Amino acid sequence: MTTSDTCSKPTPVRDPETDEFFDAARRGRLLLRYCRHCSHYALRPGKHCPECLSPLTWVSGSGLAQVWTWTRIHHAAHPGFAADVPYVLVTARMAEGPLLTLRLIDDDGGNGDIEVGTPLQVDFIEHPDADPTPVFRRAADD
Structure with a gap:
């Protein structure tokens, strides 16, 4: 048995429930699960709202x-991920309301200045043989 000196990073696994999300991610768009009945956003997998059990639908998120x-x-x-340490994981409040935890990819090797309230934007990292991975970047100053 041989082993490699490097190990590839895990990438997202597509299934019928996430096809629409990853199709949009390939176009650089973030989709969120939304309940039209009670206006709840659900970021975990599932076809029904965890609040009222109504069907969820995909809607475009602002990012x-x-x-x-x-x-x-x-x-x-x-x-x-061994070669990437240190790196920053951020839990951020989306403009639509829910909390989302993703990697912050422009944080100067984990040494950047980050604080509560820092504006962020969702972006996607492309992979040669897999679907894109959502990440956070600092939002551009307007």
């Missing part, structure tokens, strides 16, 4: 958010 909390990762949880 805009603000840092709610964050942490700097110093020990990779998966060997594929």
Whole structure:
């Protein structure tokens, strides 16, 4: 048995329930699950609203958010991320209301200045053999 010196990063797995999300991600658009009955956004998988059990639908999200909390990762949880440490994971409040946790990719190797309230924008990292991965970037100053 041989082993490789490098390990690839895990990438998203597409299934029929997430096809629409990943099709939009390939076009650089963020989709969110939304309940038209009670106006609740659901970021976890599922076909029904966790609040009222009505059917969920995909809607376009703005991609805009603000840092709610964050942490700097110093020990990779998966060997594929070992070369990336330190890096920052951010939980941000989306403009639509729900909290979303993603990697902050423009944080100067984990040494950048980040604080609660920092404006963010969702972006997508392309992969050669997999669907794009959503990440946060700092929002451009207007």
